Amino acid sequence: MAAPRFDVLGIGNAIVDVIARTDDDFLIAQKMQKGGMALIDEARAKAIYDAMGPAIEISGGSAANTIAGVASFGARAAFVGKVKDDALGRIFRHDITKAGVTFDTRAAADGPSTACSYIMVTPDGERTMNTFLGAAQNLHPDDIDAAQIADAAITYLEGYLWDPKDAKDAFLKAAKIAHGANRMVALTLSDAFCVDRYRAEFLKLLRDGVVDLLFANEAELKSLYETADFDTALSALRKDAKLAAVTRSEKGCVVVSRDKSEAVPAASVERVIDTTGAGDLFAAGFLTGLARGRDHVTAGRLGALAAAEVIQHLGARPETSLKDLAQENGLAV
Amino acid sequence: MAAPRFDVLGIGNAIVDVIARTDDDFLIAQKMQKGGMALIDEARAKAIYDAMGPAIEISGGSAANTIAGVASFGARAAFVGKVKDDALGRIFRHDITKAGVTFDTRAAADGPSTACSYIMVTPDGERTMNTFLGAAQNLHPDDIDAAQIADAAITYLEGYLWDPKDAKDAFLKAAKIAHGANRMVALTLSDAFCVDRYRAEFLKLLRDGVVDLLFANEAELKSLYETADFDTALSALRKDAKLAAVTRSEKGCVVVSRDKSEAVPAASVERVIDTTGAGDLFAAGFLTGLARGRDHVTAGRLGALAAAEVIQHLGARPETSLKDLAQENGLAV
Numbered sequence: 001m002a003a004p005r006f007d008v009l010g011i012g013n014a015i016v017d018v019i020a021r022t023d024d025d026f027l028i029a030q031k032m033q034k035g036g037m038a039l040i041d042e043a044r045a046k047a048i049y050d051a052m053g054p055a056i057e058i059s060g061g062s063a064a065n066t067i068a069g070v071a072s073f074g075a076r077a078a079f080v081g082k083v084k085d086d087a088l089g090r091i092f093r094h095d096i097t098k099a100g101v102t103f104d105t106r107a108a109a110d111g112p113s114t115a116c117s118y119i120m121v122t123p124d125g126e127r128t129m130n131t132f133l134g135a136a137q138n139l140h141p142d143d144i145d146a147a148q149i150a151d152a153a154i155t156y157l158e159g160y161l162w163d164p165k166d167a168k169d170a171f172l173k174a175a176k177i178a179h180g181a182n183r184m185v186a187l188t189l190s191d192a193f194c195v196d197r198y199r200a201e202f203l204k205l206l207r208d209g210v211v212d213l214l215f216a217n218e219a220e221l222k223s224l225y226e227t228a229d230f231d232t233a234l235s236a237l238r239k240d241a242k243l244a245a246v247t248r249s250e251k252g253c254v255v256v257s258r259d260k261s262e263a264v265p266a267a268s269v270e271r272v273i274d275t276t277g278a279g280d281l282f283a284a285g286f287l288t289g290l291a292r293g294r295d296h297v298t299a300g301r302l303g304a305l306a307a308a309e310v311i312q313h314l315g316a317r318p319e320t321s322l323k324d325l326a327q328e329n330g331l332a333v
Numbered sequence: 334m335a336a337p338r339f340d341v342l343g344i345g346n347a348i349v350d351v352i353a354r355t356d357d358d359f360l361i362a363q364k365m366q367k368g369g370m371a372l373i374d375e376a377r378a379k380a381i382y383d384a385m386g387p388a389i390e391i392s393g394g395s396a397a398n399t400i401a402g403v404a405s406f407g408a409r410a411a412f413v414g415k416v417k418d419d420a421l422g423r424i425f426r427h428d429i430t431k432a433g434v435t436f437d438t439r440a441a442a443d444g445p446s447t448a449c450s451y452i453m454v455t456p457d458g459e460r461t462m463n464t465f466l467g468a469a470q471n472l473h474p475d476d477i478d479a480a481q482i483a484d485a486a487i488t489y490l491e492g493y494l495w496d497p498k499d500a501k502d503a504f505l506k507a508a509k510i511a512h513g514a515n516r517m518v519a520l521t522l523s524d525a526f527c528v529d530r531y532r533a534e535f536l537k538l539l540r541d542g543v544v545d546l547l548f549a550n551e552a553e554l555k556s557l558y559e560t561a562d563f564d565t566a567l568s569a570l571r572k573d574a575k576l577a578a579v580t581r582s583e584k585g586c587v588v589v590s591r592d593k594s595e596a597v598p599a600a601s602v603e604r605v606i607d608t609t610g611a612g613d614l615f616a617a618g619f620l621t622g623l624a625r626g627r628d629h630v631t632a633g634r635l636g637a638l639a640a641a642e643v644i645q646h647l648g649a650r651p652e653t654s655l656k657d658l659a660q661e662n663g664l665a666v
Contacts, residue, residue, distance in 0.1 A: 021652070054401070054428040054650060057390035068387070087420035095387040317387060319354070 004183070005151040006102070007075040007291035011144075011174055012063025012158030013136040014081035014096075014105075015115040016088040017276070019314055020055040022120040027128055032120065037129040037160070037191045040118075045132040048118045057088075058315040059095035060117055061136070062190060063158035065277045065316040069284025069306050071100035073333050074323035075291060078102040078148060080174075084135040088114035099317065105143050108135045125272035125311065131160075140166045141173045149174050150181035153291040154213070156283070159190030162198055175210050184290075188215035188283055195223040206240045213290070214244040215283050221246055234261065245286050245300065247279055252304060255296040264300030267308035267329075277316025281306035285322070292333050302331055337516070338484040339435070340408040340624035344477075344507060345396025345491030346469040347414035347429075347438075348448040349421040350609070352647055353388040355453040360461055365453065370462040370493070370524045373451075378465040381451045390421075391648040392428035393450055394469070395523060396491035398610045398649040402617025402639050404433035406666050407656035408624060411435040411481060413507075417468040422447035432650065438476050441468045458605035458644065464493075473499045474506045482507050483514035486624040487546070489616070492523030495531055508543050517623075521548035521616055528556040539573045546623070547577040548616050554579055567594065578619050578633065580612055585637060588629040597633030600641035600662075610649025614639035618655070625666050635664055 027034050030051060040048065059068075061081060070077040079096055083089030085107040092114060096103050115136035120128045139161065149155055155178040161167045175185045187205060189195050195202060202224065205211045214237070218230060225233040237244055237256055244256045252265040282303035289299025306322050313319050326333050360367050363384060373381065392401075394414060403410040412429055416422030418440040425447060429436050448469035453461045472494065482488055488511040494500045508518045520538060522528050528535060535557065538544045547570070551563060558566040570577055570589055577589045585598040615636035622632025639655050646652050659666050 049427065053431045054392065055424075055431075056648065057424065059387065091388075091390065094382065098386045098388075315389065 004153040005076065006078045006148070006153065008067065008070045008154045008156055008287045009078040009080065009149060009152035010063035010067035010156045010158070011080045011139070011171065012161050013061045013115055013133060014064060014083045014092050015061035015117050015131065015136060016092050017058050017060035017117050017119050017316065018049070018055045019058060019119045019121060019274070019276070020052045022053065022122060024122055027120060027122070032128050032130065034122070034128050035126050036193065037131060040130045040132050042132060044130070045116070045118065048130050052118060052120065056314065057091065058317065059092050060276070060316050061115070062160055062188065062280050063156060064096055065280035066156060066283045066287065067101050068096060068099040068317045069281045069322060070288050072318045072322040073284065073288040073302070073326060075288045075333065078152060080105050080139070080143060082108060082135050082139045082143065083114045084108045084111065086114055088116060089135070095317070104145065104148070108138060111135060111138060119276055121274045121276070121314065125275050127274060127276040137164045137167060139170050141170045144170050144173050144177070146177050149177040150183070152178070152183060154184045154186055154287055156186045156287060157188070159188050159194045159202070162194065162201070172210070184212045185210065186213035186215065186287065187211040188279070189220040189224065192219045192223040195220050199224060203240065212242050214241045215247070215279070215286070216244065217247045217279055245282070245303065247282050253282065253300050255300050257296070262297050262300070264297055264304060267304040269308050269312060272311050274314045275311050277310040278307045280316055281310040281318065288333055294333070298331065302326060302333065305329055305331065337486040338409065339411045339481070339486065341400065341403045341487045341489055341620045342411040342413065342482060342485035343396035343400040343489045343491070344413045344472070344504065345494050346394045346448055346466060347397060347416045347425050348394035348450050348464065348469060349425055350391050350393035350450050350452050350649065351382070351388045352391060352452045352454060352607070352609070353385045355386065355455060357455055360453060360455070365461050365463065367455070367461050368459050369526065370464060373463045373465050375465060377463070378449070378451065381463050385451060385453065389647065390424065391650065392425050393609070393649050394448070395493055395521065395613050396489060397429055398613035399489060399616045399620065400434050401429060401432040401650045402614045402655060403621050405651045405655040406617065406621040406635070406659060408621045408666065411485060413438050413472070413476060415441060415468050415472045415476065416447045417441045417444065419447050421449060422468070428650070437478065437481070441471060444468060444471060452609055454607045454609070454647065458608050460607060460609040470497045470500060472503050474503045477503050477506050477510070479510050482510040483516070485511070485516060487517045487519055487620055489519045489620060490521070492521050492527045492535070495527065495534070505543070517545045518543065519546035519548065519620065520544040521612070522553040522557065525552045525556040528553050532557060536573065545575050547574045548580070548612070548619070549577065550580045550612055578615070578636065580615050586615065586633050588633050590629070595630050595633070597630055597637060600637040602641045602645060605644050607647045608644050610643045611640045613649060614643040614651065621666055627666070631664065635659060635666065638662055638664065
C-alpha cells in the first residue's frame, strides 16, 4: 500500500461563525440552551442576528476546524463540505485553503446560502451556538471523490452532518471507500442533541465496524448509553468501540480501547476566552498523532495542546502554529 | 439652543476589515509599506486576498470605529457612510447599529461592492492596510441629513474620505450646517499619504475655520508642515488650529490650543496585539470628553484609555464597555 497523500480528510458542515460576546440574560431571553447547539431556520437566523450585538465573522464548522488544526500541525489535510458561491462561501473557501487544506468540493450555484452559526460567548467563555445549515446540508454522495478518500490515512466524519439522507449516504460511501483501501474511519458524536436524535444509528455504526475511532465528550457519551454514570458509559463503550477518545474539559481525556483505558491530563490554560472549537481541536491533535503513528497517549497530549490553544482566544481555528506549539512541548509530529 | 440629540456624528468610509496575521516578509514580497494605508482597486484586492492567509472579518472604517467608541462610552452617536446592499454591507450595518450608533445612510442598490480593507498584522502588532473603497467613496451631499448634523454637538470628518468630489462636497455641506447651528466641526488627517495629497486643502480647511478641531499623529503633522522637527510643526499648528490633539503612540498626546500645549500620557498597555484603530479610538475618547464638557486634559485621558483598550486585541472596535473602563479609571463621562 502506497503512503497516503493525506493524513486526515474531514467531511462536515462548511460554516462561517458569527461570534458575539453576550451575557447570560440574553441566552435566557432568547431561550437558548447554554453550551448547546441548536439548528435554526432562516427566519430564526434573522431574528437572532437582529437581536445579537456587534459580531465578528470567522470560518468555522466542526470538522473544518479539526482539519484546519491538522494542517496547523503540519500534517496533510483535506476537507469535504458544501458552501454556496456567495460572500460567506468565498470567505470559507479562502480561509480553509489558506490554512493549507485541500478543499475541492464544488460550491452550489443556487439554493440556500452558505451556512452560518450565530455563536454567543458568555463572560465565562462558554459558547452557545445557533446554526443555520443552509447549503451545508446539501452535501451529496457525488461530492465524495473516491480517489481522495482512498488516499487519506483517516477519514473523519462530523456527527452534526448525520442528518440529511444525502449526507448520510455520502458518509457511508466515504467509509466504504476508506475501508476498501485499508484506511481508518473516525466519527465525532458532535453534540448530545445529535446523540439523542440518532442514538441507535450511531451505535450501529460503531457495532457494525463502519466507525473505527469514536470521539465523544462526557455528555455525549452518557447520552449515547443513557446513563448518568460516566464509568458505566465507559464500560459500555469499550465493548462497542475499537478505539475512542472521550474528552472531559479540564479533566483531560480518556483514551479507550478494547484492552485498556488511558487517562491524559488537560494542558494548562491561563484564561478561557471562548470554548468554541475545544472538541474540534482536540480531535485535530489526536487524529494527527494517530495518522503519524504516535501512541494513544501522545495523540491525546497533542489533542489537549491544540484544545488549550483554541479556547484562549475568540474563534475555533488555531491562531498559532500547532506544529511549533507541539515542538515546544517536546511532541514533534 | 436646545441640547443636541447627538454628542458626536461621524462621516467616513463604511468598511469591513479583513484581518490576517502575517510576517514582515509577506509585506516585503507584496511591496506593502509597513504601517501605512494604501488604496487598491478590485484587481489588486483580489490578488492580495488570494495571497494572504486565513482571515477574520470585523467591521471597521476609521470614523466608524471612532463613532462605535463614542457609543461605547455611553454617548449619543451617529454615523454617515455608504455601503452597498450586499453581505458585507449588511454586516457593517448590523455591527454599527448594534454598537448603539444611529446609522441612517441608505445603502447603494448597485455599483461597486461594500468597501473592505485587507489588514496585515505583524508579530509586533503593527497593522498595514490595503483598502478597496468600493461603495464607500460614493458618499454624496444628498446623503447628508441637515437636521441630523444640526443636532450633533460635534461633526467629525475622516480625512481618508477627502478625495472624491462628491464626498468633499458632502463634508463641506455638513460643516456649513454644523456651524450654522453653532456646533463644532472636527477633522482627522487620517494618514500621511492623505496629507501628502491634500496638504494645501487641509491647511485651507483649518485656516478658513471650516475645521475647529484637528486630530493628527506625529507623522501626519510633520507631513502637514513638511518638517522633520516635531516642535516646529507644533508651533505652526498652534497658529492654524483653534484646537488640535496630536497623538504620539506610547508617548501619549499633546493637546494644542492658541494659548497653550498640554501633554497627556498614554494609558498603560500589557501587550500590543494589533494597533488597528488606535488613532480612531483616541479620537472617540477625546470627542466624547469634549462633547460632554470635559476639559482638554480629561478628554485626552479618555482618548488614551480607549486607544489602550483597542490595541490589546484584534480589530478596531472596542471589545469592552469604554463607559465602564472610564469609570474604573475615575473618569466618568
